[in-house]
Amino acid sequence: MLKRWVRNLYNLSIDLAPRSEEPYATHVPVLVGVAAVLRPKRLIEFGSGSFSTLSFMDDVAFPSLEQVNSYENNKEWFEQVQQRTRGNSRIDLQYFAGDMYQAVAGADVAAADMIFLDDSPTAEERVKTVKEVSRLGRNGPVAILHDYELWRLRLAARQFEHRVAFDAFHPQSCAMWHGHPERRPILEDVARTISQHASDVPLTDIRAWIRVFTVKSNGSH
Numbered sequence: 001m002l003k004r005w006v007r008n009l010y011n012l013s014i015d016l017a018p019r020s021e022e023p024y025a026t027h028v029p030v031l032v033g034v035a036a037v038l039r040p041k042r043l044i045e046f047g048s049g050s051f052s053t054l055s056f057m058d059d060v061a062f063p064s065l066e067q068v069n070s071y072e073n074n075k076e077w078f079e080q081v082q083q084r085t086r087g088n089s090r091i092d093l094q095y096f097a098g099d100m101y102q103a104v105a106g107a108d109v110a111a112a113d114m115i116f117l118d119d120s121p122t123a124e125e126r127v128k129t130v131k132e133v134s135r136l137g138r139n140g141p142v143a144i145l146h147d148y149e150l151w152r153l154r155l156a157a158r159q160f161e162h163r164v165a166f167d168a169f170h171p172q173s174c175a176m177w178h179g180h181p182e183r184r185p186i187l188e189d190v191a192r193t194i195s196q197h198a199s200d201v202p203l204t205d206i207r208a209w210i211r212v213f214t215v216k217s218n219g220s221h
Helices: 002-013 029-038 077-087 125-137 150-157 183-197 206-217
Strands: 040-047 067-072 089-096 114-117 142-147 160-167 175-179
Touching: 029 114, 029 142, 029 175, 029 206, 040 125, 040 175, 067 077, 077 089, 089 142, 114 125, 114 183, 125 142, 160 183
Parallel strands: 040 067, 040 114, 067 089, 114 142
Antiparallel strands: 142 175, 160 175
């Protein structure tokens, strides 16, 4: 009973929405929105996925992307994603035989514009990846962390100087970075836009989400 009460109190404190019917896709509007305003050229992904790696292949939704370095340490899943990305010159999918946090040092994260973290089967393991990205990615990229509602990941995110939560969907996401305080109002605006359209734009429709941000961008001039 006490555990349930504490959990419910925690969920209220972080504005946790009901769990999405597509929990592996709740980062889609975040990735589209952040990329729309920051226009990254190089993106690094730790943990490949159907709703991230395959989305990055869409040059309409992600027109600025020139290179995506995606790291995966699950061999079976790596081979599945590899089949679906084969022939796409934008995606560089790499298998890493080891704990994902160990791949960060060789990924040159400081040279990236944007990083997506959705790796490892447990939060405890992903915490190590978050900490390594924070340590090596100073004054450079914006890192997007999926499953931000998990308390271990929320604590790990404090390694970064700045954070903006995206809580329209559950699981939540978070943008994290060092330096560049001017990014905060821009990313907070992305979060508000996602919340405003959470009920009328299909979660996995990346073309619809890019239209939302394109219309907003055109309307701001």
